[in-house]
Amino acid sequence: MRIVAVLACLLALAAPARAASGDPAFDAFVASTWPPAQAAGVSRQTFERETAGLTPDPGIKAQPAKQGEFSLAMHSYIGQVVNAQKVSIGRSRAQSLGDTLANIERRYGVPSEICLAIWGIESGYGPSQGGHDILRSVATLAVRKHRADFYRDEFVAALVLIEHGMPRENLTGSWAGAMGQPQFTPSSYLKFAASYSGGGQPDIWRSSADALASIANFLKGSGWNPALPAVMEVIVPENFDWKPVDLDLSQWRRLGFARADGEALPASGAASLYLPEGAAGPAFLITENWEVIRQYNTSDAYALAVALLAERIGGSSGLKRGWPKSYVSMSLSDRSRAQRLLLAKGLYSGATDGKIGRGTRTAIHNFQLSAGMLPADGLLTPAVLKRLQQ
Secondary structure, X not given: OHHHHHHHHHHHHHOOOOOOOOOHHHHHHHHHOHHXXXXXXXXXXXXXXXXXXXXXXXXXXXXXXXXXXXXXXXXXXXXXXXXXXXXXHHHHHHHHOHHHHHHHHHHHOOOHHHHHHHHHHHHOOOOOOOOXXXXXXXXXXXXXXXXXXXXXXXXXXXXXXXHOOOOHHHOEEOOOOOEOOOOEOHHHHHHHOOOOOOOOOOOOOOXXXXXXXXXHHHHHHOOOOOOOOOEEEEEOOOOOOOOOOEEEHHHHHHOOOEEOOOOOOOOOOEEEEEOOOOOOOOEEEEOHHHHHHHHHOOOHHHHHHHHHHHHHHOOOOOOOOOOXXXXXXXXXXXXXXXXXXXXXXXXXXXXXXXXXXXXXHHHHHHHHHHHOOOOOOOOOOHHHHHHHHO
8 A cells, every 4th residue: 555655646746736535546546647638638627627526436346347248148148138128118219219210220321220229238228327427437447457447548538528528417327437328438439429410519318319320330430231130040950060160151051051030141241150058059140240249348148139139129029949948057267267278278369267258169169079079069068178177
């Protein structure tokens, strides 16, 4: 603590004066943001005014570091998020905002159902925005050492918004630092917030049209391809050898893959086979737009929930194949152990934090093939972990 206090004093010499919060680490963080804020165009007057009296948010310290989309089993998360209420409200909004949504889809090339799904998941179609002061939230999260560099940048971005004329009282949102109906971070607002009418500051807090236009602009700016769906539930042919993971859609068609809803697969485009709970559960082909949705939230569960909710809003009855009843959720320690074993075998090169993403799934798939464990579905199970440990 003595070192932190000394650092706070040294930084205070270079930063504008502000009242101490009583938390040396918090004060050191705030002082450290003055140089990047100044470089971003924030005036000394704005910095002093907006950081005066700023204190940590004690409620944030009680929040979990991991959110549901990163910690729940896929079927559990999907069951919570893609529910009858969200589908019903989404369909109602699709009707009441029909003209607005049609204009946004023409303007940005992003399906209106995708925008509605993100809107629904992020804020319950508007009302669930959170009432936390964003500056206070992101500063507290940075000091908590949860993605400290990320939240430092967001703190500076929030100050830039204020410098550009955004009222401080507008900068409210979730404890995690996300604002308004689309739950944009301050930096996302600076980059992607869009006014539906084309004039004035986008009001993502009170205007559903601005919120939806901003979501569409985010996806377009992140590389959305209007020619492809993000996710398609498919039927895996019985004679599939489980070797390929990434192919062109034309190749998947030749192998006998077909959409579960009876629609035709697109003629071309890169697609990956994704089996979130193994070969016994639903199978999907995911395209480049899957990764675009993950720019909004890096969780695979979130991306799948957006795609499935969008389909339900558009009239789909839901998945054609249910989730497996025998699914066993592996603990974080077991997932981390599997990653370390895959790393030691030269099959994996990512983090060993227990988070299962594409890199881990591909490594498991390759191990399953090498060990003769079919179907090689990329799913970590007790049996796979046992073989890895041999």
